[in-house]
Amino acid sequence: MVDITLFELHLDGSKFTANAPGVGESDEEETDEDDGGGAPLGLFAAVALVVLAVTAVAVKKKGGSDQDGGIDEV
DSSP, X not given: OOOOOSOOOOOTTOOOOSOOTTTTOOOHHHXXXXXXXXXXXXXXXXXHHHHHHHHHHHHHHHHOOSTTXXXXXX
16 A cells, blocks of 8 residues: 655644743733734725625616616617
């Protein structure tokens, strides 16, 4: 048979501990500055939703109503 390995992880001499840097800090001001400085995902989602709604209303207003038959027959 064929022995296929997709992922191989070598942890020779590795040491896992629970004393990572920044664990247990109670200063929230410092942790807020370390978030990356980008715009929050919630703000982006809200703006995208507003743009989508405005576009849908504009298309609906421009398209008119479908009560007149839509296609003019000659």
